[in-house]
Amino acid sequence: MKVYQSNEIKNIALLGNDGSGKTTLTESLLYEAGLIQRRGRVSLGTTVSDYFPVEQDYGYSVFSTVYHVEYNNKKLNIIDCPGSDDFVGAAITALNVTDTCVLLLNGQYGPEVGTQNHFRYTEKLKKPVIFLVNQLDSEKCDYSNVVERLREIYGNKCVPVQYPVNEGPDFNSIIDVLLMKKYSWKPEGGAPVIEDIPAEEMEKALEMHRVLVEAAAENDEELMDKFFDTETLTEDEMREGIRKGLVTRSIFPVFCVCAGKDMGVRRLMEFLGNVVPFVDEMPKVHNTRGEEIECNSDKPTSVYFFKTGIEPHIGEVAYFKVMSGSIKTGDELTNVDRGSKERIGQIYVCAGAQRIAVDELKAGDIGCAVKLKDVKTGNTLNGKDCENHFDFIKFPNSKYSRAIVAENTADTEKMMAALLKMRQEDPTWIVEQSKELRQIIVHGQGEFHLRTLKWRLENNEKINVKFEEARIPYRETITKAARADYRHKKQSGGAGQFGEVHLIVEPYAEGMPDPTVYRFNGQEFRMNIKSREEVDLPWGGKLQFLNSVVGGAIDARFMPAILKGIMECIERGPLTGSYARDVRVVVYDGKMHPVDSNELSFMLAARHAFADAFKEAGPKILEPIYDLEVYVPADYMGDVMSDLQGRRALIMGMDTENGYQKLQAKIPLKELSSYSIALSSLTGGRASFTTKFASYELVPADLQQVLIKAHEAESSNED
Known part of the structure; x- marks a missing residue:
């Protein structure tokens, strides 16, 4: 295969809603380029894309497929992406390493929720967009209406280059107003018959040609001057x-x-x-130091690995883009992320599951390698005299979370290894071994996203798993001061255990002055602070620990043990077993025994005293609140708002964006548990949403009592 230069390479992302026909288009592109001899069919599982068993079983694209076509001494690298928003990670990855987006639309439905989502990503990344209306042979296809809706949403920048002469089952010809020719096909498709535009279509074609000429001229001053002079180009x-x-x-x-x-x-x-920009004509990418990196084969070699595929009988297939310089078979590169050397045994260009060995790839090109020693998704490999590091792909926050459990406990370690390996293929699967919740949590983009993960574990790894509701990471705090004391005394022959701790707890906020006096039940307690320790809690908030013991009632050597006992209780809050936060603890008195007192005794005494005081200090449970943005068609707005109000959401505002309503709200995490399923059901899959953690807020009093009783029941069962 020819070694293509940067000014001969074009990288294209193929995106579109489910059912828009991306996989079928891929087959036709590969067939026209001569890379396959017969076009596969999705229904038969014979396509170049969607070749993984999970995709064939579900009938959906799950992974992106990288392939290339050669046309007129140019190389087009194309990445065919899944349409479902559950697999948005593949689309975002593809857009970051390609330069142009072909956004496919189903001619029956026009712009759908997937179209809107994908377009927003192109907007954020400033990528060129070509709209491609497919399925013109559908009975319900209305091309003019599709174009009108595109213009309503995206404005007059949407300019038709072609239009069908006849739509529906008899479709077989289009008018191209760039070339001003009519293209017609025989029933088997393929090579067109190209002829002059018939008289009955000429007026419409000339008007659309004029609009296209004007739109083209607006992008160059010289062309605009010529257009004003001649009205043509x-x-x-x-x-x-x-x-x-x-x-x-x-x-x-x-x-x-x-x-x-x-x-x-x-x-x-x-x-x-002929028209799409080459890789060296696009805006330059920045490395992590903010430096512009030129897509130039004469520069030092720098390669970015953007995707990992795991294939039967092969193992990991690592896909990369040459950011600068060139990569050759046998090159030894340095992995910036892992600090290791990597020898590239063989490089390939891709055509789905097929790989074609090549000797060299130049800046801007896309390829893959197998059997690499120590390369993971997101790694940068550099040649000599190069210190680049890339980290430009940012994925959306998770939308759907479940606890995952191996049905056979002995498979837990094997399951974790498989999950971490699968995350290399799809970084939007987030695996969290939560000490706080005492669960293994899998976060994803939706219910189907996680169902796919379960399918692969059970069918590929032979590990049976089940999903459970993920616990909510509540927080516990207090609203007033309280006092308690506790004596731990145990005698069982020989040296015993003795420790007594008197302490006060109160809410703590940054910058609070040291306490001087407390009053409880008419009794006054004066404080003489001898030492203080402030702990930044890993889960947020603080614990301030003050030593106000006078007269040697407790030896200073036991203070670390007292703090340890309090920390243990803070890690398993007294109300629900959740983390506590923003508490000040003042140890002001106690007792010890010259023989029986030890660190364990004071640790246990402190734990019980803190728990008793906490429960008397107006304890409150805090719950995580998230910012929610819902993109929904106007006709579903009422149903969506009613549903959100039933989920304790607070509506913050509404706006219109690209033809959709954007609803902003604050909502408790507990109410988001199955929101993706509910929203899809309410809107027929035509809405989407994003979430972001906002704050912790007080749980309503009635719900707090429910949570406390549930924790007490769970604790008694464990006992």
């Missing part, structure tokens, strides 16, 4: 104007195909090859 000038408009997101060309019949695919590939 040559084909090459139009291509140049569109190319510049793509780079600046000033134009979103709209194309149409029928991928299932291989109609319009060859023309699409011509446009991608």
Whole structure:
């Protein structure tokens, strides 16, 4: 295979809602490029994409598929991404390592929730977008309505380059207003018949051509001057104007195909090859030091590994993009993230499960390697005289969490190893071994996302697992001061155990002055602070520990043991077993025995005294509150708001964004547990949402009592 230079390479992400036909389009692109001899079918499980068993079993794309086509001495690297928002990680990864997005739409439905989500990501990453309307042979296809809706949402930047002469089951021809030609196909598709535009279509074609010419001219001053003078541009000038408009997101060309019949695919590939920007024409990427890295083969070698696939009989397949320089078979590179040396035994270009060995790849190109020693997703490998490090892919927060349990406890360690390995393939699976909740929590993007993980554990790893409701990381605190004392005394022959601790607890806030006097039940307690220790709690908040013991009632050597006992109680709060926070503890008195007192005695006495005082100090449970943004079609707004109000959500505001309503709210984490399922059910899968931790707030009093009783019942069962 030819070694392509940076000015001959184009990287393209293929995105679209479920059912838009990305996998079918991939088959036609590969067939037109001559990489496959027969187009596979999704229903038969014979496609280049969706070749993993879990994808064939579910009938959905789960992983992105990297492939390439060669056209007219140019190389197009294409990444076909899953359409479901549950697998958004693949789309975000692809957009970060490619330069142009082809956003596929189902001609029956037009822009859907997946379209909106993907477009928002392109907006954030400032990537060029080409809209591609597919399934023109559907009875319900209405191309004009699809274009009208695109313009309503994204404005007049959406400019058709083609339109179908006839839609529905009889579809077989389009008018291309860039080339001003009619393309027609026989029933088997493939090579088109190209002819002049018929008279009955000429007026419509000329008007659309004029709009396209004007849109192309707006992106270059010279072209605009020529357009004002002549009111026309040559084909090459139009291509140049569109190319510049793509780079600046000033134009979103709209194309149409029928991928299932291989109609319009060859023309699409011509446009991608002739007009889409090359890798060296796009804005430069920044390394972690903020330095611009030029996509130049003459620079030192730097390679970024953006994806790991695990395939039967092969193991890990590591996909990379050459950020600068070039990579050759046999190169020895340094892994910046892991501090190790890595010899690249063989490099390949990709076509789904097929790999084609090559000797060299230049800056901007995409390839893969197998059997690497110590390379993980997100690692940067550098050649000599290069110190780059890349970390530019940012994934969305999780939306759906469940505790995962191996049905056979002996499989727990094996399950954890498998989960961590699978996370290399999809970084949006977050695995948390929570000491606080005493559960292994798996966080994902939705119910289907986690169901896929379970399928793979049970079918690939032969580990049977079950999901349980994840516990909520509540916090406990107090609202007033309280006093307690406790004597721990145990005598069982020989040396005994004795320790007595008197302490006061009160709410603590940063910058509070030291206490001087407390009053309880008419009795006054004066404080003489001898030492203080402030502990920043790992889960948030603080513990301030003050020693106010006078007269040697407790030896100073026992203070660390008293603090340890309090910390143990703070880690398993007295109300629900959750972490406590923002508490001041003042130890002011106690007793000890010259023989029987030891650290254990004072630790146990402190633990009981703290628990008793905490329960008398107006204890409150805090719950995590999240900021929620819901993107929902206007006609579902009422149902979504009613549902949120039933989930104790506080509506913070509403706005309109790209044709959708954006609803902002604050909602308790407990109420988010199955929100993704409920929202999908309410809106027929047409809404999406994002979440972000906001704060801890007080739990309502009635719910607090329910939580305390549930903890007491659980504790008694454990006893």
